[in-house]
Amino acid sequence: MATQARLTPLGDLASRLFATRRLALDLAEPLSDADATIQPFPDASPAKWHLAHTTWFFETFVLRDHAPGYRAFDEHNAFLFNSYYEAEGPRHSRPRRGMLSRPSLDEVRAYRAHVDEALERVLPALPPGALDLIELGINHEQQHQELFLTDILATFAENPLEPAYGELPPPGCFAVEPLSWHGGREGIVEIGAGDTGFAFDSERPRHRVFLSGHEIANRRATNEEWREFIADGGYRTPTLWLSEGWDWVQREQVSAPLYWRGDESEFTLGGLREIDWAAPVAHVSYYEADAFARWGGARLPTEAEWEDFAASADPALGNQLSQPGAVVPSPGGGVFGDVWEWTQSAFASYPGFAPPAGAVGEYNGKFMCGQFVLKGASCATPLGHSRASYRNFFPPHARWQFTGVRLARDA
Numbered sequence: 001m002a003t004q005a006r007l008t009p010l011g012d013l014a015s016r017l018f019a020t021r022r023l024a025l026d027l028a029e030p031l032s033d034a035d036a037t038i039q040p041f042p043d044a045s046p047a048k049w050h051l052a053h054t055t056w057f058f059e060t061f062v063l064r065d066h067a068p069g070y071r072a073f074d075e076h077n078a079f080l081f082n083s084y085y086e087a088e089g090p091r092h093s094r095p096r097r098g099m100l101s102r103p104s105l106d107e108v109r110a111y112r113a114h115v116d117e118a119l120e121r122v123l124p125a126l127p128p129g130a131l132d133l134i135e136l137g138i139n140h141e142q143q144h145q146e147l148f149l150t151d152i153l154a155t156f157a158e159n160p161l162e163p164a165y166g167e168l169p170p171p172g173c174f175a176v177e178p179l180s181w182h183g184g185r186e187g188i189v190e191i192g193a194g195d196t197g198f199a200f201d202s203e204r205p206r207h208r209v210f211l212s213g214h215e216i217a218n219r220r221a222t223n224e225e226w227r228e229f230i231a232d233g234g235y236r237t238p239t240l241w242l243s244e245g246w247d248w249v250q251r252e253q254v255s256a257p258l259y260w261r262g263d264e265s266e267f268t269l270g271g272l273r274e275i276d277w278a279a280p281v282a283h284v285s286y287y288e289a290d291a292f293a294r295w296g297g298a299r300l301p302t303e304a305e306w307e308d309f310a311a312s313a314d315p316a317l318g319n320q321l322s323q324p325g326a327v328v329p330s331p332g333g334g335v336f337g338d339v340w341e342w343t344q345s346a347f348a349s350y351p352g353f354a355p356p357a358g359a360v361g362e363y364n365g366k367f368m369c370g371q372f373v374l375k376g377a378s379c380a381t382p383l384g385h386s387r388a389s390y391r392n393f394f395p396p397h398a399r400w401q402f403t404g405v406r407l408a409r410d411a
């Protein structure tokens with residue numbers, strides 16, 4: 001019986017591991033070696049790099065550290081594909097990842113196959129601590145699957161030929177609900193992940209916070225509403241903006257969401273498309289989200305308000321996650337999906353936060369400076385990856401992710 005009890009969760013872990021590894025390869029299928037090599041700007045990474053870096057993560061933290069006798073595929077890969085782990089030594093410069101014409105995409109595929117075969121071989125004998133690292137590696141790879149898609153969108157957006165990565169659903173799939181306001185709870189509530197199940201270290205521990213009286217919008221802001229913001233001079237009115245945001249708007253000459261092209265079109269993973277005015281606005285920065293909210297007589301929610309709202313929503317709605325690695329948006333009314341939602345909360349540690357020992361302790365904690373929390377999920381988030389306690393984070397100028405806005409206001 002004991003063996004059986006061990007086999008079931010291990011089997012589940014293995015199937016999720018190899019399904020996740022397979023999905024990453026599927027996402028790369030439409031790309032040429034050149035497509036997969038370009039780095040459109042320093043914060044984005046080449047598709048090929050994502051495929052190799054997630055493989056290095058398993059090779060280093062699972063195989064090297066827990067599989068005696070494992071032989072590295074290529075000793076150069078530790079330098080090339082370590083992202084930011086100081087404990088793992090020197091690494092290639094992040095802004096120069098696009099200079100790596102070699103290894104080729106096919107050589108990266110061979111690296112992945114080598115590591116996958118080793119993982120399959122050693123998995124039954126791994127100690128519990130290593131199985132936790134497999135779980136972390138799955139969730140890490142899912143994060144990179146979303147980055148893979150947003151970075152390919154940024155790459156193709158640079159190309160005057162306007163290439164399409166994949167098909168999008170027909171327009172008009174978004175339900176246009178009238179804006180209404182949900183009365184949020186006032187008082188002490190709990191947020192954060194509980195003790196069971198996977199969560200990133202930054203989501204724990206679960207703890208109490210006080211919520212003042214507030215209301216939160218039933219849906220995300222739409223492209224139509226963003227068009228009204230633009231028409232009303234939103235990008236030209238300094239009193240709507242944070243000082244840093246106004247500097248950014250002027251310096252970067254920002255006048256619309258990142259991928260809008262002219263008055264009617266936007267560049268998408270499906271190529272150039274007519275803007276779907278009923279769809280949630282996407283690819284806006286924290287600065288823009290904040291200015292838009294002020295223009296609308298509202299503000300951005302705090303992460304605690306958002307999380308309490310998600311927990312109180314219809315459970316069926318709350319669990320409505322987007323499709324795996326998809327370019328298919330889910331309907332606009334749910335709590336999860338379409339776009340990540342900016343909150344006004346800084347990405348900071350929760351009371352009692354304790355990063356894990358070892359190099360993976362660098363995973364989140366050292367980024368708790370100058371970034372804001374985003375909640376929910378996007379159309380590019382793999383199925384089942386997010387949850388109410390999930391804390392995505394980006395600096396306030398970032399907008400190449402699928403980022404949007406849900407309004408809140410004091411009550």
Ligand SMILES: [Fe+2]
Nearest residue numbers: 053083140144
């Ligand atoms: Fe990573």
